[in-house]
Amino acid sequence: MIGNRITHRMADGVRVPGTWRHAFLRNFDYHLIDLFIYADGLIDCWELVTLEEFEEKLRSGWVATELPEGAQASAHELARWKFTEPRTWLTPEILVAEIRDTIDQLNQRPDSTDRCLAAVDAFLADRTEEKRAAAREAYFAIPVTQRHYALGDMDNKDRPLQVLVAGPGGVTGHGPDEEVSQESYDWALSYFEERAEWMATAGSRVPADGPATAFAPAIHLYESYPLKPSEDPGTKALRNEFPAAIEVDGVTYPTVTHAYWALSVADPAVREAVAAADSTFGARNLAASADRPEGWEASRTAVMTRLLRAKFTRHPELARALLDTGDATLVYGDSDSAFWGDDRGRGRNWTGRLLELVRSELHAERSG
Numbered sequence: 001m002i003g004n005r006i007t008h009r010m011a012d013g014v015r016v017p018g019t020w021r022h023a024f025l026r027n028f029d030y031h032l033i034d035l036f037i038y039a040d041g042l043i044d045c046w047e048l049v050t051l052e053e054f055e056e057k058l059r060s061g062w063v064a065t066e067l068p069e070g071a072q073a074s075a076h077e078l079a080r081w082k083f084t085e086p087r088t089w090l091t092p093e094i095l096v097a098e099i100r101d102t103i104d105q106l107n108q109r110p111d112s113t114d115r116c117l118a119a120v121d122a123f124l125a126d127r128t129e130e131k132r133a134a135a136r137e138a139y140f141a142i143p144v145t146q147r148h149y150a151l152g153d154m155d156n157k158d159r160p161l162q163v164l165v166a167g168p169g170g171v172t173g174h175g176p177d178e179e180v181s182q183e184s185y186d187w188a189l190s191y192f193e194e195r196a197e198w199m200a201t202a203g204s205r206v207p208a209d210g211p212a213t214a215f216a217p218a219i220h221l222y223e224s225y226p227l228k229p230s231e232d233p234g235t236k237a238l239r240n241e242f243p244a245a246i247e248v249d250g251v252t253y254p255t256v257t258h259a260y261w262a263l264s265v266a267d268p269a270v271r272e273a274v275a276a277a278d279s280t281f282g283a284r285n286l287a288a289s290a291d292r293p294e295g296w297e298a299s300r301t302a303v304m305t306r307l308l309r310a311k312f313t314r315h316p317e318l319a320r321a322l323l324d325t326g327d328a329t330l331v332y333g334d335s336d337s338a339f340w341g342d343d344r345g346r347g348r349n350w351t352g353r354l355l356e357l358v359r360s361e362l363h364a365e366r367s368g
Helices: 051-060 090-107 114-123 131-140 159-166 182-202 232-239 256-263 268-275 279-290 297-313 316-323 351-366
Strands: 006-009 014-027 029-038 074-075 079-082 216-221 244-249 250-255 330-331
Touching: 006 029, 014 090, 014 114, 029 090, 074 216, 090 114, 090 297, 114 131, 114 159, 114 182, 114 256, 159 182, 182 244, 182 316, 232 297, 244 256, 244 297, 250 256, 256 279, 256 297, 297 316, 297 351, 316 351, 330 351
Parallel strands: 029 074, 216 330
Antiparallel strands: 006 014, 014 029, 074 079, 244 250
């Protein structure tokens, strides 16, 4: 549940909504932290990671769901203590399921509870055992920590759901030997009928164009050296240092990086040396101490846009790799520049932003 715990981070000049919850990290001792979850699927657990990377953090024990007796713990600049008879009710699986629900909620998409209630509605409209089984499966797909709140009824909690999906003679999840009587089942049916009438009269405002903002899972474009041509490079093909020759003003450059640093140099002789450098490191190092053309800082994003367009126009197979990222946020790793790279969410990520722009242009070209 998000409630009033609303925050955000700025990425590429875009406000990405988020929320937070408490968690323990194990870094020698156990540390109580705020775990930040964002709508684009990134999670901040002392570093921004994707959901898949977060699952690995859980498997490794970096994010802890088990708290051993006697372990030392702290809350930064607040307190230190030692665990005595600790009890936890989260498992790695439950925590991941809750976070998936949170990401859906941040994007105003149906979460596991919404999907369960939709399956219940489908059963009530067509009361077959097949539809009941689908509703039951959807009910148990809700994280166990959230099932009590599925109906938003603090008096009955999830009791009507348990009875309905079990059916007469079935067993609820409440007790191992508790069978549903016909009387209990009739009560559950009556409960949902009254609930449907109330919801129909209450009404709800649904945006005509869908959620205001939705986010596909972000994709990290990590620095990777050395890069070599490959038949299936995947997202490595989107890196500027990936070997893909481009031509600009009659000059051929081995990579976008070579072209960028060459064009950043005012002296024609140094520019030629940069273009001919053996590596992208060499190109950067040659250009680093050279004089820049007048107005370079203000025009460099336009130059980079031109170079990226040249790369993906000349290499259709690389354009396909870019299009395969869908509408995901592209997080570009660049340890040398917080302007071009993401810098753990603090950078401007201009390379990622321009890649998304070129991707949009490729989509537009394909659709005519």
